Amino acid sequence: xxxxxxxxxxxxxxxxxxxxxxxxxxxxxxxxxxxxxxxxxxxxxxxxxxxxxxxxxxxxxxxxxxxxxxxxxxxxxxxxxxxxxxxxxxxxxxxxxxxxxxxxxxxxxxxxxxxxxxxxxxxxxxxxxxxxxxxxxxxxxxxxxxxxxxxxxxxxxxxxxxxxxxxxxxxxxxxxxxxxxxxxxxxxxxxxxxxxxxxxxxxxxxxxxxxxxxxxxxxxxxxxxxxxxxxxxxxxxxxxxxxxxxxxxxxxxxxxxxxxxxxxxxxxxxxxxxxxxxxxxxxxxxxxxxxxxxxxxxx
Amino acid sequence: xxxxxxxxxxxxxxxxxxxxxxxxxxxxxxxxxxxxxxxxxxxxxxxxxxxxxxxxxxxxxxxxxxxxxxxxxxxxxxxxxxxxxxxxxxxxxxxxxxxxxxxxxxxxxxxxxxxxxxxxxxxxxxxxxxxxxxxxxxxxxxxxxxxxxxxxxxxxxxxxxxxxxxxxxxxxxxxxxxxxxxxxxxxxxxxxxxxxxxxxxxxxxxxxxxxxxxxxxxxxxxxxxxxxxxxxxx
Numbered sequence: 001x002x003x004x005x006x007x008x009x010x011x012x013x014x015x016x017x018x019x020x021x022x023x024x025x026x027x028x029x030x031x032x033x034x035x036x037x038x039x040x041x042x043x044x045x046x047x048x049x050x051x052x053x054x055x056x057x058x059x060x061x062x063x064x065x066x067x068x069x070x071x072x073x074x075x076x077x078x079x080x081x082x083x084x085x086x087x088x089x090x091x092x093x094x095x096x097x098x099x100x101x102x103x104x105x106x107x108x109x110x111x112x113x114x115x116x117x118x119x120x121x122x123x124x125x126x127x128x129x130x131x132x133x134x135x136x137x138x139x140x141x142x143x144x145x146x147x148x149x150x151x152x153x154x155x156x157x158x159x160x161x162x163x164x165x166x167x168x169x170x171x172x173x174x175x176x177x178x179x180x181x182x183x184x185x186x187x188x189x190x191x192x193x194x195x196x197x198x199x200x201x202x203x204x205x206x207x208x209x210x211x212x213x214x215x216x217x218x219x220x221x222x223x224x225x226x227x228x229x230x231x232x233x234x235x236x237x238x239x240x241x242x243x244x245x246x247x248x249x250x251x252x253x254x255x256x257x258x259x260x261x262x263x264x265x266x267x268x269x270x271x272x273x274x275x276x277x278x279x280x281x282x283x284x285x286x287x288x289x290x291x292x293x294x295x296x297x298x299x
Numbered sequence: 300x301x302x303x304x305x306x307x308x309x310x311x312x313x314x315x316x317x318x319x320x321x322x323x324x325x326x327x328x329x330x331x332x333x334x335x336x337x338x339x340x341x342x343x344x345x346x347x348x349x350x351x352x353x354x355x356x357x358x359x360x361x362x363x364x365x366x367x368x369x370x371x372x373x374x375x376x377x378x379x380x381x382x383x384x385x386x387x388x389x390x391x392x393x394x395x396x397x398x399x400x401x402x403x404x405x406x407x408x409x410x411x412x413x414x415x416x417x418x419x420x421x422x423x424x425x426x427x428x429x430x431x432x433x434x435x436x437x438x439x440x441x442x443x444x445x446x447x448x449x450x451x452x453x454x455x456x457x458x459x460x461x462x463x464x465x466x467x468x469x470x471x472x473x474x475x476x477x478x479x480x481x482x483x484x485x486x487x488x489x490x491x492x493x494x495x496x497x498x499x500x501x502x503x504x505x506x507x508x509x510x511x512x513x514x515x516x517x518x519x520x521x522x523x524x525x526x527x528x529x530x531x532x533x
Contacts, residue, residue: 028341249439250420251401251419251420251438251439254381254382254400254401256381256400269341269362269363269381270340270341270360270362270379270381271340271341271342271362272341273341274340274341280359284360284379284397284398285398286398286400286419288438289420289438289439
């Protein structure tokens with residue numbers, strides 16, 4: 001089970017509505033994944049700065065935390081709080097310093113994702129609850145991916161929630177299960193990729209990060225997964241400038257896409273796409289097995 | 300849209316899917332008539348388990364298992380169909396005007412499934428006697444373990460066509476990605492051309508294509524009979 005969605009806007013006029021459209025895609029997939037929900041939104045960026053999406057225990061005073069980081073970095077660190085998560089913005093050169101400070105002053109905080117544009121939110125709960133808690137409907141951006149999880153291979157925890165991000169502005173959602181993730185994880189760890197969970201999907205994200213780090217483009221990296229990752233998967237991948245889709249050669253997991261002049265959208269089921277604007281005039285198609293689909297921003 | 304004046308309208312935005320299926324079950328096997336279903340919006344199990352000589356037109360895309368277990372009815376989908384359209388159909392006709400997802404016509408026992416677009420993987424898997432005509436192409440592992448019935452494809456097929464096939468008859472006009480285990484090309488004789496022509500005629504495409512453009516595939520019958528040379532494998 002599980003439900004995954006992705007939305008890539010071609011028409012900038014739709015950008016303010018990105019979050020609302022994504023929320024509308026996630027809700028119909030509640031039955032496929034009632035355990036946890038997550039999404040990554042590629043929104044605005046600030047020159048020379050990176051966003052860190054933080055997750056803390058309920059009641060975390062993110063404002064005070066940002067003030068402490070500000071004190072140590074000597075540069076004002078803006079913070080936007082959303083329920084258990086908050087996004088802080090730090091100069092690119094100080095990301096590692098900010099990580100160190102956080103691990104010292106607030107070890108209970110998890111850095112869920114970093115990037116120039118990516119913000120990443122995930123929580124245990126139904127899509128409607130999680131989307132409301134994070135006020136997804138108010139988020140703007142160019143593209144976004146999301147996931148509703150029905151836990152099968154590990155517990156119902158935030159650690160098991162998608163998307164997984166293993167490098168700045170890169171993240172991945174997955175429908176399926178990988179069978180060789182332990183051996184691939186061991187090899188990737190040897191080559192410097194770090195993992196924070198035992199989850200199979202995080203290995204797929206780490207694998208792509210590893211391939212990109214070694215100079216492959218996303219298209220070629222996705223091709224390579226067909227050879228190196230064993231199991232069932234439909235992946236939807238987000239990068240700073242694009243959005244990709246890949247199904248395994250057997251294509252057990254369902255997938256449907258629609259493309260109009262204004263956007264490209266992916267859903268595990270067509271139900272996820274029905275409320276998108278003008279969807280009835282879009283080209284609805286099923287992505288072919290073992291074929292990489294990729295869209296990049298032009299504007 | 301082929302609206303009928305006397306069609307009974309059923310709007311799934313206003314009435315529940317369960318009410319639609321219950322109403323279609325209540326009319327009984329002697330019923331005739333015309334139904335139009337609006338706003339399917341990818342819902343699963345639209346018009347399943349029918350047993351009546353009615354026509355049901357569905358205006359839009361449907362989700363999984365549309366027209367499953369169909370008996371006698373004619374079901375027309377003006378859109379795409381999700382996984383398992385006409386699964387285990389017994390008789391009647393299902394016509395998808397768009398594309399179909401995986402496992403179209405799976406295990407269908409009788410009747411006719413026509414897909415105007417293409418069908419994805421596993422089309423006609425375990426086919427048990429129904430006929431399927433796909434005007435576009437079909438995906439991999441189609442007609443896997445297909446036992447009886449005909450599958451005619453005007454376009455191409457994916458890999459492993461007819462793997463472990465029993466006695467279903469396959470006709471392909473385009474390119475075959477690859478043949479599955481125990482599936483072989485067979486000579487197209489007059490009787491096969493005749494049967495194919497009759498099928499294409501029922502599907503309304505006999506005038507559009509020439510039966511001599513098709514190749515025939517079927518079982519080599521090496522796999523499903525016990526073979527003494529394979530005894531050590533058991």
